[in-house]
Amino acid sequence: xxxxxxxxxxxxxxxxxxxxxxxxxxxxxxxxxxxxxxxxxxxxxxxxxxxxxxxxxxxxxxxxxxxxxxxxxxxxxxxxxxxxxxxxxxxxxx
Numbered sequence: 047x048x049x050x051x052x053x054x055x056x057x058x059x060x061x062x063x064x065x066x067x068x069x070x071x072x073x074x075x076x077x078x079x080x081x082x083x084x085x086x087x088x089x090x091x092x093x094x095x096x097x098x099x100x101x102x103x104x105x106x107x108x109x110x111x112x113x114x115x116x117x118x119x120x121x122x123x124x125x126x127x128x129x130x131x132x133x134x135x136x137x138x139x140x
Contacts, residue, residue, distance in 0.1 A: 075105035077136070085112060085129045085136065093119070093127075101129055111137045 076088040087103055094102040101112045117131035
């Protein structure tokens, strides 16, 4: 097992033992879906692609791909964004 995998597993065990949220310890993305019209993504790294039918966002370990109609990024900060529109699919990609 690689050193990076070992570090991730150690962090997961520490988070569990200390009752700390994994997103805080691991920097994992938090995705909140509200109906078919709103998605909030926390702990993202960057916006890869942005059109009104496709938004791709980079997180620590993967990409999040949203497809739909009239998609727009309502707001974004250094660690959080809100996407609205008619969301048809959300996919996690390596």
